[in-house]
Every structure is written in C-alpha cells, then in structure tokens.
Amino acid sequence: MRGRLESTLVSLRRGAKARAAAGSASGVGGADAPRAVGAAISALAVIAPTAALALLATLVTLAAAQPAAPAAEPFDEQLAISGLQERIAGHENDPSETVFQSIQVMKGVPAERLLRIMETGFGRSLGVNCTHCHVAGKWESEEKSTKQITRQMMQMVQTINAIELPKIKGLKSDKPAVNCTTCHRGEVKPALDLADKTSQK
Numbered sequence: 001m002r003g004r005l006e007s008t009l010v011s012l013r014r015g016a017k018a019r020a021a022a023g024s025a026s027g028v029g030g031a032d033a034p035r036a037v038g039a040a041i042s043a044l045a046v047i048a049p050t051a052a053l054a055l056l057a058t059l060v061t062l063a064a065a066q067p068a069a070p071a072a073e074p075f076d077e078q079l080a081i082s083g084l085q086e087r088i089a090g091h092e093n094d095p096s097e098t099v100f101q102s103i104q105v106m107k108g109v110p111a112e113r114l115l116r117i118m119e120t121g122f123g124r125s126l127g128v129n130c131t132h133c134h135v136a137g138k139w140e141s142e143e144k145s146t147k148q149i150t151r152q153m154m155q156m157v158q159t160i161n162a163i164e165l166p167k168i169k170g171l172k173s174d175k176p177a178v179n180c181t182t183c184h185r186g187e188v189k190p191a192l193d194l195a196d197k198t199s200q201k
Contacts, residue, residue: 001114075136077119084115084139101140105151120152125180126188153180 088099092112097103099111106114123129131146165176183190
C-alpha cells in the first residue's frame, strides 16, 4: 500500500510541476487526474498520519498550480453596434426582418432604425446594454428569456397606446402614449413606490 501511495504522490507532484511550468493541463491532468486522485484517496484511508499530511499538501499544491481561467473581455457596445452597421451597409432602409434573423415584433421597421431603437430606446430606458437580451455575436439567439419578455412588454405598450389610453377621457393630448421610460426610468425593475426623500437628506 505504501508503494502505491508513493507512486501516486510522484505522479501528482509531476503533474503540479508540469502545470506550473506550462500553464496548461499535463502530467496527471486531463483524463489521468481522476484516476490519480482516486488512487490517492484509497491509499489515504490506510496510511500513517504523516504520509496523509504529505498527500494533502501535494493535492493542495496541485490545485494551486491550476492555470487561472482567462478573464472575459468586457462587452463594448459601441464596437458591437459599429460591427452591425457595417453588416447592414446598403440595407439600412430594408425591413428589419429581411436583414436580421428572429425578428418577431418589429417587422417592417427599417434595419438601421431597429438598431437605434435597441440602443437608445431599450438600452437607456432600462440602463442596460445589448447583452441584457442578446448573446453577443449571436444576436438571433433565443437563449436569454429577457428577449421574449421584451417582446411581450412591447405588445403590452402597443395595447396601452392603441386601446387603453384612448378610453381615458380628458387627457390633454390627441395621441397620449407611454413607452419603456414611462415606468423603468433607467432601471431594469420599475419602482413600485417612491423613495422617502426626507431620509436621504
């Protein structure tokens, strides 16, 4: 059993050194790692305390030598919009559904105008960027539920403006209307009450 432990310790140490030197999976990395760790744990149950501590120290060293995951680059909204504008060059006035994929609500809206609605209408109204509803680089993706929620919210706004507001008599506007900003005021979640201003002084 001791020989088995020593063999496992050697493998683990070699793996740790290789990871630290190369910054990538090697030694006991990849498919060999589970077998090596399993063998070490089996030996740990029957070995002396001193050897057990040595094994634990090696495992800690191995874990510390794992290369850190690269940090995700921050989303650059202006760069993304510029890229989309380049893609639709020559088709800015075409109906958005003929230029972009997965257009369900704003059919007939010119492609260039659709980009501006997304950026200045939705983005500023909710205080978010494109990635609130979209997967960057995969704009047609339906992965995020916020995209479908936005569609339903748009339909709600259309119903309010076209059907409900005209029912209210006495409004001082020939065409009363609400939009995203009416409720959201730059926040993802609309407020349900007003903050106590006296407590903020």
